Amino acid sequence: MSLFITFEGPEGSGKTTQIRLLAELLDAEGLAVTTTREPGGTRIGNAVRALLLDPAHTEMSPRSESLLFQAARAQLVDEVIRPALAAGNVVLCDRYADSTLAYQGYGHGQELAPLRQLGAYATGGLLPDLTVYLDIDVQAGLERKRAGAAEEWNRMENKALAFHERVREGYHRLAADEPARWLVVDAVQPVAAIHAAVAARVGALLRATAGKQ
Ligand code: TYD
Numbered sequence: 001m002s003l004f005i006t007f008e009g010p011e012g013s014g015k016t017t018q019i020r021l022l023a024e025l026l027d028a029e030g031l032a033v034t035t036t037r038e039p040g041g042t043r044i045g046n047a048v049r050a051l052l053l054d055p056a057h058t059e060m061s062p063r064s065e066s067l068l069f070q071a072a073r074a075q076l077v078d079e080v081i082r083p084a085l086a087a088g089n090v091v092l093c094d095r096y097a098d099s100t101l102a103y104q105g106y107g108h109g110q111e112l113a114p115l116r117q118l119g120a121y122a123t124g125g126l127l128p129d130l131t132v133y134l135d136i137d138v139q140a141g142l143e144r145k146r147a148g149a150a151e152e153w154n155r156m157e158n159k160a161l162a163f164h165e166r167v168r169e170g171y172h173r174l175a176a177d178e179p180a181r182w183l184v185v186d187a188v189q190p191v192a193a194i195h196a197a198v199a200a201r202v203g204a205l206l207r208a209t210a211g212k213q
Helices: 015-028 043-053 062-086 097-107 112-123 138-147 161-177 191-212
Strands: 003-008 033-037 090-094 130-135 182-186
Touching: 003 015, 003 097, 003 191, 015 033, 015 090, 015 130, 015 191, 033 062, 043 062, 062 090, 062 097, 062 112, 097 112, 097 161, 130 161, 130 191, 138 161, 161 182, 182 191
Parallel strands: 003 090, 003 130, 033 090, 130 182
Antiparallel strands: none
16 A cells, blocks of 8 residues: 655654664555665665765755755655555655755755745655654754764764754644644654554554545
């Protein structure tokens, strides 16, 4: 059954773990699942990812940054997401167009309207059926991330705390603007409790979608 679910959150919110748990659950239920991530998920996207996240690229301008994220996204949509949905898969994507609104829009203070237009162009208008937002205090999330593998630390995480606070606030606004699409979960809860909340919502969505087909 084709369903498109994206995961969003500030640094260290535990998206990777929750995507893995949901993928395992859906797989056990016999559904075909495609898991992917942004930026990356394709050969071209991974090359763009390396450009974007290299800590040495301190001179990257915010507009250039926005366009590179959108370029990686366009490739992922065309090469992976649309074909998987067409094949009837459930697609789980770690970050999507909302990340650009939160990070480049709210974080860097770039105008939202052109970013939304570029996002619509990059995705060909493909919107998620559900966006799971894992909410965590910025400082706590960055500490979690720092405690992880050193090579995972990237240029975005090097930005000031105030930047990450704006990103989190941006997510809250995006979720409030479209409550039907967003599931907001407190990411400080135990992993199992977060998974239960996500699984309940996805289960309801699957039943609703099955009812329509
Ligand atoms: P990644 O290592 O994948 O981090 P995470 O596990 O938090 O997803 O790095 C992706 C970084 O890029 C992360 O800091 C968020 C940022 N980002 C943007 O600024 N804009 C975007 O459009 C996307 C997709 C990611």
